[in-house]
Amino acid sequence: MPKSKNEPQDRRVDHFFSFPGARADRWRALHAAARDWARNRSDQAAVRGEFDELGRYEEFFAYPGRKLLATLRQRIDGGQAGAAAALARRISEAILTRSYKADPDDWDSAEMAAETQPDLNTPTMARGQRNRPYFEMLLVAPGAAKRGDSLIEQIRRLRRPEDVFIYETVPVGSFEEAICAAILNPTLAAVTLYEGFAHESSADVPVLRDFLASAGFDAASVADDDLTLALADVIHRIRPELDIYLLSDRHVERIAGDPRAAKIRRVLYSVEELLELHLCVLEGVSDRFRTPFFDNLKKYAMRPISTFHALPIARGKSVFKSDWIRDMGEFYGLNIFLAESSATTGGLDSLLEPTGNIKEAQEMAARAFGADHVFFVTNGTSTSNKMVHQALVAPGDIVLLDRNCHKSHHYGLVLAGGQPLYIDAFPMTEYSMYGAVPLSSIKKALLDLKAEGRLDRAKMVDLTNCTFDGHIYNTRRVMEECLAIKPDLVFLWDEAWFGFARWSPFLRPRTAMGAAEAIEKWIADPASVEAYEAQQKQLGKNPSAAKLMETRLVPDPRKVRLRVYQTNSTHKSMSALRQGSMLLVKDIDFGEVEAQFHEAVFTHASTSPNQQLIASLDVARRQMELEGYGLVANAIEIALDIRKEINGHPVISKYFRVLGADEMVPAEYRHAGFVDFLTPGVDWEDQVRSMHEDEFCLDPTRMTLVCGTAGFDGTQFKKMLADDYDIQLNKTSRNSVLLQSNINNTRSDVANLIRVLLEICNGIEKDLARGGENGRATFAARVKSLMEDVPDLPNFSHFHDAFRWDAGKKTVEGDMRSAFYSAYYAEGCEYLPLDSPEVDQRLKKGPEMISANFVIPYPPGFPIMVPGQVVTKETIDFMRKLDVKEIHGFERDKGLKLIRPDHAKDHVRK
Structure with missing residues (x-):
């Protein structure tokens, strides 16, 4: 432990966040020093120094405890090198393997015969398992x-x-x-x-x-x-x-x-x-520890039940008695079939209308995540998002929506009939990705609606927190300033990738539920009214929109109706099976919408939900309540370690690098001046200040690895890692891939990643050496193509006038639902090949081209066209430069699917 504030290297962000996980390393360092001392390769002072470093914080842990520490100190001070090395080894191994949690002998300070003549190469085995x-x-x-x-x-x-x-x-x-x-x-x-x-x-x-x-x-x-x-x-x-x-x-x-x-x-x-x-x-x-549904499911599986319902696989007889599919049973094991049923009685419960153990499990999840209500969803967070839209948004309601959010939000509005008012995130053109939506853009949209007398139509603000690439909103500030303009706005925060953040005190305030709790507490404080009144006095009567834009607005706590919804892909960051999702609610008016919310559940949830998915959601909650804090701390430590090893490696850093916060978040949104987690001179105080003050922060567990500088596009590099090295990842861009650390990762995973990257880099250097000048020129041209010759990112243009039947002049919302269903009429649609001269002709002279559907290229994974949107030159240029194979909603052989302008008016809502 550093002794003073004059040692900045020990105040680094990675040093602080790695402190719990690095404990085992420090004990191994002590053991190594003691072992060298026993072999006459070191001295007593070095061992005592390592021990003193440990002593400053070991009081915060039960093991090894005061007696063992005192014994170890006595052996060091008494010059007993061999005995000190043996005890240090035993403690170090117990901490590393966690055997002390089960073996009472690990707590014994008595000298054992094996320690008198220690075998320094043979590990001590745990005994007496308590279970x-x-x-x-x-x-x-x-x-x-x-x-x-x-x-x-x-x-x-x-x-x-x-x-x-x-x-x-x-x-x-x-x-x-x-x-x-x-x-x-x-x-x-x-x-x-x-x-x-x-x-x-x-x-x-x-x-x-x-x-x-x-x-x-x-x-x-x-x-x-x-x-x-x-x-x-x-x-x-x-x-x-x-x-x-x-x-x-x-x-x-x-x-x-x-x-x-x-x-x-x-x-x-x-x-x-x-x-x-x-x-x-x-x-x-x-x-x-109790898991109501999982506990009952285990009991159910042990009962001798005869099934006369439509689920032949239940109990497993159709599998294990089969000559042809028995291997599936052998692969999955018997319990998964014994725990299957389509019944909702006999110790089980109904997910659609829970009254027993599922209801209780959801209530326990609400307590754990700081929500008023939690709903388990077994169709993924895509369904959770659609449920919220259907329950709260009526046809004609305006929803402020990030154009780059997950497609489930766009489809949810099609189903609900809400009108999206798209607001654009800041672009990161160099890496073919978008960031998050600036608060100024959200405020401007609301103030424009207010100026046109249409603010009453604004129902919801719908944003992704954190984004796929790790951008985290200042959720509290966003909600407070929006509520200052319209006090009854509903907020939907898609935290599909961010559910784990509840278990980190550094990230929790930026979650939807964490921010809602803080706002709730602020509203109850009498000082909140004083703060509001003071600002109103400062603003004066009828302040201009420009004045409101430049002011950090304070809402009127007497008028605020706090209505916050958060969707979590539990399976993405916790130990739940795929498609396991939770929908979190903190809505003061939930009682008024509860009936329609249940209707949305009935609409979207399967009547045959998977029992194993429900059980995994129950168990995921248990794990996070009992050990989530340590697991999340380890995930952050792993991520910082990856950043340090890649960016600091003399060979790997020549071809790959993990982008810093300064490269992912423009300076105008980092008001506290935070640069990056590992920047020299930056310490954890800077990180804490950034988390409190900055408009956007970067989730440390999400790492954008630039691969274009190694000559690989994102899709190519992702495939190579999977096919050749058994390393899996998900999201890519034109010149980068996304690495994610989670509660499943270990330091062995980090070591394997570094080994593979080094092997790839060595291969690049060999190829460059063999290829000579021509090879180096070809490589440089490839890198330039990937890193410099990148297409501009198109922003949302506007909806065609035919689908803006009641829209205002300043805002860009439209009736996307009508446009979507217009495409159902074949005679009202046309196809134009992307590279045809007619496309360029219509861009110049008209008539306007109207997208008939969603067009979503992967990467980058957001819709560059939505139904009813006018197709612009920027969008066409972007599509023509894309070199990806997967584009949802676009058939290259047919071309762009468009709504004929002369038919558009036939299918809009009157």
């Missing part, structure tokens, strides 16, 4: 530095054979130490607070202290009498999944009734027996 899930409880108590061992033993004596879980205690004595432990220790599942603990840590943790202050988690401004409840509030802000208990010897009834104690699960009288606390802690973890 009980393990967690740790943070215990914040006065004098914990002296009483720690006593507190640990008191809690250990409460264990019983019938306990389902086993846990160890992490005692700390101050506010600062408690926050440090909550940040650094992903194994924590519960927190117990004794009143009377100190403000500041006595330990030497300057970097963490600086971080707490910059993130607003420090104790400096908290009064003594508020310290306990303030700590509960801060811990809940950092890790809302943790159960918090408070032990007091005062009037516990009064404390329990304090509104500030709402984050505390239970207030206990501290002079009572500790067994009550022990039982509460186990019950709290058990409550999160």
Whole structure:
């Protein structure tokens, strides 16, 4: 642990985010130093230095514990090189393999015979498996530095054979130490607070202290009498999944009734027996561990059931008794068939109208994700998005929509009859991709509608957060400024790729639910009215649109109707099966739309949902509540490691690089001045400030890898990685591919990626050496074609007048639904080959060409044409320069499908 603020290299973003995961590395470093000492390759001082580095933060973890650490220190100070190396190895291996969670011998500080004459090459095997899930409880108590061992033993004596879980205690004595432990220790599942603990840590943790202050988690401004409840509030802000208990010897009834104690699960009288606390802690973890639907599905699978319904595969008899498809049963195993049923009784439940364990599982998911309601969806987030549109948007309603969002939003509006008012994201032409939609564009669209007297028609703002390429909105600011213009706007945030962010305190505020919670709290604060009134006084009566555009608007908290919907592709970032999705709701007016929302569910959800998908959603929630914090921290660490290794490698960086935040987000949207995670001189304070202030941030787990500088287009490189190296990825652009780290990745994956990239780079260099001057010229021309000769990105043009029957003059919304169904009439459509002279003739002289359908090239994966849109030269030029094979909605043999202008008026809504 660095000792002062004068060591900027240790304040880097990657150093801080890798802190929990790098713990095993530091123990291996200590073991290596001790081993070299035992072999006379190093000295005692080097080992002591490594141990001192560990000692500054090991108090925040239950293992190895004070006794083992004291024993190790004694061996180092006593010059026992071999014994110190053996114990360091045993602790290091236990941390790496996590065997200490199951093997009581790992906690034993007694010297064993094997340690007297250590075999430095043979790993210690774990013994005595307990087979009980393990967690740790943070215990914040006065004098914990002296009483720690006593507190640990008191809690250990409460264990019983019938306990389902086993846990160890992490005692700390101050506010600062408690926050440090909550940040650094992903194994924590519960927190117990004794009143009377100190403000500041006595330990030497300057970097963490600086971080707490910059993130607003420090104790400096908290009064003594508020310290306990303030700590509960801060811990809940950092890790809302943790159960918090408070032990007091005062009037516990009064404390329990304090509104500030709402984050505390239970207030206990501290002079009572500790067994009550022990039982509460186990019950709290058990409550999160329980998976209502999955638990019942397992019981159902064990029952001898005869099925007389239309699902022959249920129970597996048609599979395992078959001579021809038995291999499918052998591949998947018996349980998947035993757990199949089309029944909704007998211990199961109906996804369409849940009243039992599915309902309970959804309520638990709502608690976990900070929503009022959660709906499980087994048709993917495409269906979740369509459900929201159908439930909330009526024909003629205007929806402000990112033109580059997922196609499900566009099709959802076709089905609902809503009119899209497309707003364009900022372009990243060099990489053939778009970013996110600037707030100024959203505000301008709303103010234009207001100026035309049509603001009442605006129903929803629909945006993607984060985008495919990792752009994260300042969700709170977007919603607050929009609500200042229209207080009852509905917000749909498509967070298909961002569901994991709930479990990171750094990313959570930028999620829809995280921002909604903050706005909800702000509305309840009397100071919010004062802030609104002060701004109104400053703006004066009837401020101009220009004045409103340049002002960070404050909504009227007395008028705001907070209505936020968030869709998560749970399968994209959590341990759910493919197509598993959740729809999160925080809508103060949900009671008024609940009936129509259920109608939307009935419309889009299958009446035969897959049981395994539902169960996986239930289990995904359990996992994230109990270990999501550590898993997400590891995913961020993995991503930063990939960035560092690729961009810093002397060979790989010649041909590949991961784009920094400064290359992905224009400077005008990075007001805090943040450059990139790994830029020299940038530290985690800059990152924290950026997350609080900037209009757009970059999700660190999403990495745009430029491959055009290696002579590969994105599609070609993606195919080569999959076919030749068994490395899979998804999204590509003209000259890049997207790498994503998630809770499934390990450092072995990183090592394999780096090995493969180096092999490819070495191959390039060999080819260039063999090819001589001509080969180098050909390579340079290929790189130039990919990196410089890129087509301009077309923005949305406008809807044809025939489909703007009630639109305003300033805004570009249109009746896309009518245009979509106009294409159903063959006599009203025409086809024009893309390269035909007639296309160029009509671009110059008319009549206008009207797209009959969605045209979506992959990449970049967004619709460059929508039904009813006027086709412009920019769009035609872009299509002609595209060298991709997959273009949805376009048949190259037939050409562009267009609506005949003279027929367009026949099918519009009158």
